[in-house]
Amino acid sequence: MSAEESGPYLNVGNRLIRRDAAERLTGHTTYAEDIRLPGVLYGVLVPSLVAAGRLRGINVDRAVALDGVVKVLTAKDVTDRCYGNYVKDQPIFARDRVRFVGEPVAMVAATSLAIARRAAGLVEVDIEATTPVVDPREALTSAEVLVHDRDTNVIEDVHISRGDVDAVFDTAHAVVHTEIESHRAHQAYLEPRAVTAAPAPGGFSLIMSTQQPFGVRAQLAELFDLPTGTIEVRVPAIGGGFGGKLHLLFAPQAAAMTLATGRPVQIVCSRAEDMTTGNPRENSIVRMSSAVDESGRILARRCDVVLDAGAYAMDTPVLTSMAAFYATGPYRIDALDIRGRAVYTNTCPTGSFRGPSGPQMVYAAEAQIEDIAQQLGLDPAEVRRRNFIGEGDRGPTGELITLRGTTDECMRVVESRLQRWRQADVAPGDHRRRGYGLACAWWSTLGTPSAATVELHEDGTATLSSGGTEIGTGAISTALPSMVAEELGLRPDRVILKSGGTRDAPYDSGSRGSRTMFATGNAAVLAARAVAEQIRNEASRLLEVDPADLVLREGRVEVKGAPETGMTIAEVSASAHLHSGPVVATGRYRAELAPVEGSELQGARFLRLGEPTFHCHGVEIALDEETGRVDVLNFVAVHDVGRVVNPVGARGQVEGGVVQGIGYALTENLKTNDQGVIVNGNFHDYRLPTIADVPPNIETVFIETNHSHTGPFGAKGLGEPPVILPAAAIGSALRDVLGVQPYQLPLDADRVVLTIAERDSHPVPGPPGSTARPPEPEVEK
Amino acid sequence: MTTHMTLRVNGSDHDIAVEPDTLLLDALRYECGLTSAKLGCGTGDCGACTVTVDGEAVNSCLMYVLECEGHSVETVEGVTASGIGAVVAEEFVKADAVQCGFCSPGIIMSTCALLARTEPGAATDEDIKEALAGNLCRCTGYLPILDAVRRASGAPR
Numbered sequence: 031m032s033a034e035e036s037g038p039y040l041n042v043g044n045r046l047i048r049r050d051a052a053e054r055l056t057g058h059t060t061y062a063e064d065i066r067l068p069g070v071l072y073g074v075l076v077p078s079l080v081a082a083g084r085l086r087g088i089n090v091d092r093a094v095a096l097d098g099v100v101k102v103l104t105a106k107d108v109t110d111r112c113y114g115n116y117v118k119d120q121p122i123f124a125r126d127r128v129r130f131v132g133e134p135v136a137m138v139a140a141t142s143l144a145i146a147r148r149a150a151g152l153v154e155v156d157i158e159a160t161t162p163v164v165d166p167r168e169a170l171t172s173a174e175v176l177v178h179d180r181d182t183n184v185i186e187d188v189h190i191s192r193g194d195v196d197a198v199f200d201t202a203h204a205v206v207h208t209e210i211e212s213h214r215a216h217q218a219y220l221e222p223r224a225v226t227a228a229p230a231p232g233g234f235s236l237i238m239s240t241q242q243p244f245g246v247r248a249q250l251a252e253l254f255d256l257p258t259g260t261i262e263v264r265v266p267a268i269g270g271g272f273g274g275k276l277h278l279l280f281a282p283q284a285a286a287m288t289l290a291t292g293r294p295v296q297i298v299c300s301r302a303e304d305m306t307t308g309n310p311r312e313n314s315i316v317r318m319s320s321a322v323d324e325s326g327r328i329l330a331r332r333c334d335v336v337l338d339a340g341a342y343a344m345d346t347p348v349l350t351s352m353a354a355f356y357a358t359g360p361y362r363i364d365a366l367d368i369r370g371r372a373v374y375t376n377t378c379p380t381g382s383f384r385g386p387s388g389p390q391m392v393y394a395a396e397a398q399i400e401d402i403a404q405q406l407g408l409d410p411a412e413v414r415r416r417n418f419i420g421e422g423d424r425g426p427t428g429e430l431i432t433l434r435g436t437t438d439e440c441m442r443v444v445e446s447r448l449q450r451w452r453q454a455d456v457a458p459g460d461h462r463r464r465g466y467g468l469a470c471a472w473w474s475t476l477g478t479p480s481a482a483t484v485e486l487h488e489d490g491t492a493t494l495s496s497g498g499t500e501i502g503t504g505a506i507s508t509a510l511p512s513m514v515a516e517e518l519g520l521r522p523d524r525v526i527l528k529s530g531g532t533r534d535a536p537y538d539s540g541s542r543g544s545r546t547m548f549a550t551g552n553a554a555v556l557a558a559r560a561v562a563e564q565i566r567n568e569a570s571r572l573l574e575v576d577p578a579d580l581v582l583r584e585g586r587v588e589v590k591g592a593p594e595t596g597m598t599i600a601e602v603s604a605s606a607h608l609h610s611g612p613v614v615a616t617g618r619y620r621a622e623l624a625p626v627e628g629s630e631l632q633g634a635r636f637l638r639l640g641e642p643t644f645h646c647h648g649v650e651i652a653l654d655e656e657t658g659r660v661d662v663l664n665f666v667a668v669h670d671v672g673r674v675v676n677p678v679g680a681r682g683q684v685e686g687g688v689v690q691g692i693g694y695a696l697t698e699n700l701k702t703n704d705q706g707v708i709v710n711g712n713f714h715d716y717r718l719p720t721i722a723d724v725p726p727n728i729e730t731v732f733i734e735t736n737h738s739h740t741g742p743f744g745a746k747g748l749g750e751p752p753v754i755l756p757a758a759a760i761g762s763a764l765r766d767v768l769g770v771q772p773y774q775l776p777l778d779a780d781r782v783v784l785t786i787a788e789r790d791s792h793p794v795p796g797p798p799g800s801t802a803r804p805p806e807p808e809v810e811k
Numbered sequence: 812m813t814t815h816m817t818l819r820v821n822g823s824d825h826d827i828a829v830e831p832d833t834l835l836l837d838a839l840r841y842e843c844g845l846t847s848a849k850l851g852c853g854t855g856d857c858g859a860c861t862v863t864v865d866g867e868a869v870n871s872c873l874m875y876v877l878e879c880e881g882h883s884v885e886t887v888e889g890v891t892a893s894g895i896g897a898v899v900a901e902e903f904v905k906a907d908a909v910q911c912g913f914c915s916p917g918i919i920m921s922t923c924a925l926l927a928r929t930e931p932g933a934a935t936d937e938d939i940k941e942a943l944a945g946n947l948c949r950c951t952g953y954l955p956i957l958d959a960v961r962r963a964s965g966a967p968r
């Protein structure tokens with residue numbers, strides 16, 4: 031039975047089968063590495079083996095002499111312009127100085143990968159090693175060890191102030207302090223980063239595993255001083271990204287080699303290279319203090335966040351603003367003094383990872399809530415409830431909240447599940463202790479720019495051209511064509527998608543910030559609406575009725591209330607082609623910016639959060655107190671992301687995100703030693719969750735009563751939120767068992783054992799926060 | 812030292828030139844033009860390169876192609892074309908057990924190897940987890956995969 035006969039017309043909100051699933055499952059989908067262009071050269075980078083040092087010289091003679099080697103490039107062969115999303119601090123190859131272990135100092139291109147690897151080993155790099163700074167606390171204060179030629183390692187310093195914080199703190203009923211420290215985690219997408227550059231008239235083209243082809247194109251145009259249009263970025267299927275494929279990756283190096291040799295050049299990272307030169311989630315330190323009244327109402331908050339940027343800024347500057355903005359959690363706090371800083375260290379640069387800064391900020395804000403409750407002898411859920419932000423309130427940057435706040439609704443669902451789990455029997459012989467915890471958060475959907483084109487053909491089928499990136503969520507491949515079909519009254523299989531890079535579609539700002547369904551979706555829907563209007567106008571001429579009285583429905587244009595009067599969309603489209611012109615429109619979208627008031631921002635990279643989404647996760651854990659091992663037994667994830675366009679895809683986002691969040695909480699920890707070397711940069715030592723580790727059940731619940739005013743069909747973004755809460759929920763469950771929770775992530779067995787030991791060494795329970803990490807009297811201002 | 816060998820893949824013979832250290836994965840991808848098996852790690856830790864040799868799931872990134880002379884290699888292009896492999900793929904589609912798809916060919920191959928050695932409906936969750944514990948998936952969180960394998964296991968063969 032073909033969809034033509036059987037498929038429903040109305041599809042938004044129904045279970046949609048991913049259009050590209052069968053192709054992916056049968057091995058017929060092409061990823062960047064699968065494409066080997068004729069005459070391709072294999073590029074291998076020569077990494078710095080030390081974290082800091084002066085580059086005295088590079089001898090490439092032995093490498094060049096090897097049969098099959100076509101070219102070796104070093105800094106002196108390429109432009110001295112630097113690149114970076116916000117701060118242009120990164121050279122194509124290290125020049126004069128090296129700043130992290132793994133930083134490219136040279137590149138070999140050869141006719142085979144084996145030769146290129148051998149030649150890379152023959153490049154002699156002479157570096158005078160200097161003392162690296164690898165600890166962000168040290169980097170913050172050090173005036174001697176400076177990663178770049180600047181007088182401080184601090185690259186970003188953001189302040190938010192609102193209300194009279196000092197006065198509130200002076201007179202408050204109590205002041206509660208929480209300090210946490212978080213670790214690095216790698217995106218660990220299954221497909222290692224890969225890029226092929228090839229010569230093209232006036233410039234070059236790329237085949238690249240990237241989440242953001244238009245951003246890559248713009249940055250490379252600037253770096254190589256070429257007109258934007260001479261660079262094409264083609265994106266085949268992407269084997270996962272999670273923020274790890276937002277940057278230029280090794281595109282500058284591949285492009286430089288193509289420009290130097292006139293031949294296609296491919297760089298495919300080994301897993302080790304990928305894990306040691308990627309942009310993992312940053313480690314951070316979050317110090318937070320709240321001034322509260324007797325009821326637990328938070329009257330003022332001070333917060334100081336320090337993010338470790340690693341050796342280059344990448345997108346850490348904007349993440350610093352994000353971290354600062356998320357310091358309130360989903361709570362209304364009218365007096366704020368928040369500072370966010372990022373520091374350079376001689377370590378692998380960090381950057382975006384799905385829900386950047388989210389897990390640690392949620393962990394801090396929720397641990398703070400629990401600390402407040404513990405100090406005041408209140409129920410933490412009640413404390414949350416007294417503070418939730420809602421419609422008409424103002425967020426941290428003074429932005430007006432115009433949607434209902436639904437965190438409480440989300441939390442009520444979670445509480446009901448925790449209640450039920452608490453009552454269930456434990457299997458005989460299982461001596462592990464059970465803990466129940468929850469965490470709340472809000473997040474926002476990025477509304478950055480997007481355009482999309484819809485063209486309706488003479489046969490009544492349509493083409494949607496989108497520059498959006500299908501990263502595996504199904505948002506581009508499946509949801510967008512369905513939304514366009516819904517607007518045009520067509521079956522979804524009548525809308526053909528054209529996407530995959532910069533050539534065939536207008537600008538899109540990439541797969542990130544939970545934005546695709548929302549912002550790229552809005553552009554597609556706007557284009558479809560404009561096309562529908564063209565069709566109505568043509569039909570109005572043919573049927574001699576007012577266009578406002580016409581609807582597009584089930585493949586026809588019909589008169590409202592008199593469906594027998596109408597024509598097929600194909601007939602109208604064919605007629606329009608003859609009489610008024612092709613039926614085509616481009617939708618452009620940029621989210622409107624909420625009005626701000628009452629907060630003072632300094633050094634922020636953006637001024638407000640986007641449309642808020644609300645969330646609560648709950649967990650049941652089993653803790654083995656001897657070994658410190660935590661197992662997740664049950665998990666519930668409740669999200670308000672407005673209208674759910676595709677329940678199947680949405681559930682997939684939640685479950686995948688929850689498991690990533692559990693990995694972050696319990697086992698994943700990308701470790702850098704004091705020499706700046708990543709010691710577990712492989713899939714053996716970096717412990718990702720396997721099928722044997724996941725909880726038997728992750729329940730996904732959507733609160734669908736709070737549609738977005740601006741998203742397509744009322745939808746908001748979902749990609750990131752599921753990953754930001756699990757660590758905080760597990761922390762809360764640990765506190766439920768132990769009376770204390772760790773203040774340092776990850777919550778691995780060692781940390782848990784240490785937390786128990788520290789608790790037991792305090793005979794009299796001290797104030798919260800003093801159990802696992804001694805508090806400082808006050809947040810540094 | 813280049814030698815020639817016959818590699819039997821998905822029922823067809825491929826005459827290919829190989830080095831003593833050519834990996835099965837590279838031979839499949841670059842000599843036979845079958846790119847479904849992926850290089851996720853190269854160290855046997857992710858399972859993206861899983862294929863079957865005489866019905867047993869192996870990490871093709873750890874195996875020399877010369878060891879496969881005289882044996883029968885199957886990749887996902889072959890197994891999903893018909894029979895139980897097609898059923899498995901179908902169940903994966905229905906369960907939404909694929910997102911980016913980079914892990915999927917390997918997971919399907921591990922699944923097919925499991926189902927080949929178990930009676931219909933006999934694979935327990937523990938069996939499935941054991942069979943798939945070497946296949947990482949970073950996107951789905953595994954539950955839909957578990958579901959799809961359960962269903963495929965119970966499907967008539």
Ligand code: FES
Nearest residue numbers: 851853855858872
């Ligand atoms: S590529 Fe073979 S196990 Fe990862």
Ligand code: FES
Nearest residue numbers: 910911948949950
């Ligand atoms: S679907 Fe992406 S790794 Fe499994």
